Amino acid sequence: MNIHAIRAIYLFEMARTKRTLLQSIVSPVISTSLYFVVFGAAIGSRIPQIDGIGYGSFIVPGLVMLSLLTQSLSNASFGIYFPKFTGTIYELLSAPVSYVEIILSYVGAAATKSILLGAIILATAGLFVPLHIEHPFWMILFLLLTAVTFSLLGFIIGIWADNFEKLQLVPLLIITPLTFLGGSFYSLDMLPPFWQQVSLFNPVVYLISGFRWSFYGIADVAVGVSLGMTMLFLAVCVAVVAWIFKTGYRLKA
Amino acid sequence: MSVIINVANLSKTYASGFRALRAVNLEIRQGEIFALLGPNGAGKTTLISIICGIVRPSEGKVTVAGHDIIRDYRAARSLIGLVPQELTTDAFESVWTTVSLSRGLFGKAPNPAHLEKVLRELSLWDKKNNRIITLSGGMKRRLLIAKALSHEPQILFLDEPTAGVDVELRREMWALVRRLRSSGVTIILTTHYIEEAEEMADRVGVINNGEIIVVEDKAELMRKLGRKQLTLQLRQPLGEIPPALQRHRLELANDGSELIYTYDSRAAHGEHDGIVALLDDLTAAGIGFKDLHTTQSSLEDIFVGLLRSGR
Ligand SMILES: Nc1ncnc2c1ncn2[C@@H]1O[C@H](COP(=O)(O)OP(=O)(O)OP(=O)(O)O)[C@@H](O)[C@H]1O
Numbered sequence A: 001m002n003i004h005a006i007r008a009i010y011l012f013e014m015a016r017t018k019r020t021l022l023q024s025i026v027s028p029v030i031s032t033s034l035y036f037v038v039f040g041a042a043i044g045s046r047i048p049q050i051d052g053i054g055y056g057s058f059i060v061p062g063l064v065m066l067s068l069l070t071q072s073l074s075n076a077s078f079g080i081y082f083p084k085f086t087g088t089i090y091e092l093l094s095a096p097v098s099y100v101e102i103i104l105s106y107v108g109a110a111a112t113k114s115i116l117l118g119a120i121i122l123a124t125a126g127l128f129v130p131l132h133i134e135h136p137f138w139m140i141l142f143l144l145l146t147a148v149t150f151s152l153l154g155f156i157i158g159i160w161a162d163n164f165e166k167l168q169l170v171p172l173l174i175i176t177p178l179t180f181l182g183g184s185f186y187s188l189d190m191l192p193p194f195w196q197q198v199s200l201f202n203p204v205v206y207l208i209s210g211f212r213w214s215f216y217g218i219a220d221v222a223v224g225v226s227l228g229m230t231m232l233f234l235a236v237c238v239a240v241v242a243w244i245f246k247t248g249y250r251l252k253a
Numbered sequence B: 001m002s003v004i005i006n007v008a009n010l011s012k013t014y015a016s017g018f019r020a021l022r023a024v025n026l027e028i029r030q031g032e033i034f035a036l037l038g039p040n041g042a043g044k045t046t047l048i049s050i051i052c053g054i055v056r057p058s059e060g061k062v063t064v065a066g067h068d069i070i071r072d073y074r075a076a077r078s079l080i081g082l083v084p085q086e087l088t089t090d091a092f093e094s095v096w097t098t099v100s101l102s103r104g105l106f107g108k109a110p111n112p113a114h115l116e117k118v119l120r121e122l123s124l125w126d127k128k129n130n131r132i133i134t135l136s137g138g139m140k141r142r143l144l145i146a147k148a149l150s151h152e153p154q155i156l157f158l159d160e161p162t163a164g165v166d167v168e169l170r171r172e173m174w175a176l177v178r179r180l181r182s183s184g185v186t187i188i189l190t191t192h193y194i195e196e197a198e199e200m201a202d203r204v205g206v207i208n209n210g211e212i213i214v215v216e217d218k219a220e221l222m223r224k225l226g227r228k229q230l231t232l233q234l235r236q237p238l239g240e241i242p243p244a245l246q247r248h249r250l251e252l253a254n255d256g257s258e259l260i261y262t263y264d265s266r267a268a269h270g271e272h273d274g275i276v277a278l279l280d281d282l283t284a285a286g287i288g289f290k291d292l293h294t295t296q297s298s299l300e301d302i303f304v305g306l307l308r309s310g311r
C-alpha cells in the first residue's frame, strides 16, 4: 500500500476544500434555512403531523440527504475531472499508485467534505426545529454509506465527463429529481398506490427512508431493505469504477 | 554498462487507428544521457508516455531496471521522474503544495529539506508560497522539473525541456542535467534543438514515423555519417577544374577562387585518393593556394540527411 500517496492526495484535496470552504458552506446553509422558512414555518404550520412528527422535523433527514448527495457528487466529480481538464492527471497516471489507492484518497476526501457539510446542515436544522435521533449508530452508518456511494458515483461522472456541461448534467437531470421524488418532503403513503410502486424504483427512496428511520423510528420501507439497497448501490458503483480502471476508460489513450 | 530500460517490439495504435509506434526496440543504458530526436509527430512523446504508464502499449514489452512496466508497475514507476512536454500545472495551488504532492504520490515520506534543495537548485525557492498561476512560462517549466525531482528518481525523462526557455536558463538546465548525470541519474531527453543533443547526449536515437531509424553513440554517429569539407583558397582563380584533378570530387566556388573538396569523415585518415593524393596532384598541376580550412557537418546536417534519405 502506497500510504504516502494516499496521504498526499487526501491532503491535497482537503487543502482545495479548505480554500473554498466558505463558499461550500454558505450556499447549502442558506438554502437549508430557506427550506425551513418556507416549508417548516410558512407551509408546514398548515400541514398536519406525519406519523406524529411535526412537518418541519419530518423533512430534516431528507434535507440532509439532499445536500449530502449533491455535495458528494460535485466534490468527487470535480476532484477527478479538474486534473483531467488541466492535464495534470499525467502525474497520477505515471505514479506508482494502485486504483484502490486513488479511489481511497479521492473518494475519501470528497466524502469527508460532504459529511462535514451534512453535519453543519444538521446543526442549522437544529436551530429551527426540535431534533431527535433515535438510532445514532445507524444515522452515522447511513451518512457514511451514502457519502461514500455518491462520491464514487461522482468519481465515475468525473471520469466520464469530457466537458463541464456533462459534469453538471447528471446531478441536474437525474439526482435532483430523484431526491425530490424520493420522499424528502413527504411520506410515500401520501402518494396514490401507483406512484408508490413507481417510487420503489428510485434508489434515493431507500436512503432517505433509512436515514429518517434512524431519526424517528418511522420508515417507508423496512430499514433492512434500505440498508441492503444502499449496499447494492455501493457495490454497483465499485464494480463500475473497477471496470474503468481495468480498461483505462477515458483515462489512458 | 548495464541496460536500465529495455523496450522490445513496442507498437502503439491509437483508438483513431493511427499507428504512432511501429515495433520499436531500444535499450537505454544506466547513467547515460540519451537524446531522442525526431520531427513533429514522430512518436517521441508516445514512446515516453508508454514507458511512464500514461499510454497503454498495443504490443510489445518494456522493462525498467528489470521490472515489467505493467505487471510490476509500482517498482518500475517509482524509479522514474517525468517532465512532460506540455506546461500542465495546478494553477490555483502553491509551488510548495504541488511539489509536496509529487513526492507523496511516488511513495516517498515527506522531506522538506530535499524539497528545499530542489527548489533552490531551480531558483524557485523564493516562489514557494506563490500560486502557480502567477509564475512565468519559464518558471512553470522549472516547476515541472522540480516536481519530477521531488521524489529522487533514478531515471529522468525530459520531453522538450528547453522549449520556450531563454538561452541563459537553457545553459542552467544543461548544467543541472549534467550534475544529475554525475550523481548517477539516467536521463532521456527529447528535443528539437539539435545543438542540445550535440552538446549533452552520450547517445542519440532518431525516430521518424514511429520507427527508430538509428541509435548510435553520438561521436560515432558524427564520425560515421558526418562529412568534412576542405576549402582551399587559390592564388589564381580557375575557370574550370583541370583534367588532372577530375578524379577527386571537387567543386569550384567564389568565382573560381575557392576549391572545395568533400569527403567522408572515415576517409580522413589518408586513403590513397584522400587529401594527401589531392595535395600531390595540386602541386603537380602547379596550382598554388594561400590558405585552407576544414568544416565538419553538425548533428543537424546528419539528422536532416537521415530523414531525407527516408530510411
Ligand atoms: N491520443 C491520441 N490519439 C490519436 N493520435 C495521437 C494521440 N496522441 C498522439 N497521436 C498521434 O501520434 C503521433 C505521434 O505523436 P507524438 O506526440 O508521440 O509525437 P512527438 O514525436 O512527441 O511530436 P512533437 O515533436 O510534436 O512533440 C502524431 O501523429 C499524433 O497526432
Ligand SMILES: [Mg+2]
Residues within 6 Å of the ligand: B044, B045, B046, B085, B159
Ligand atoms: Mg512530443
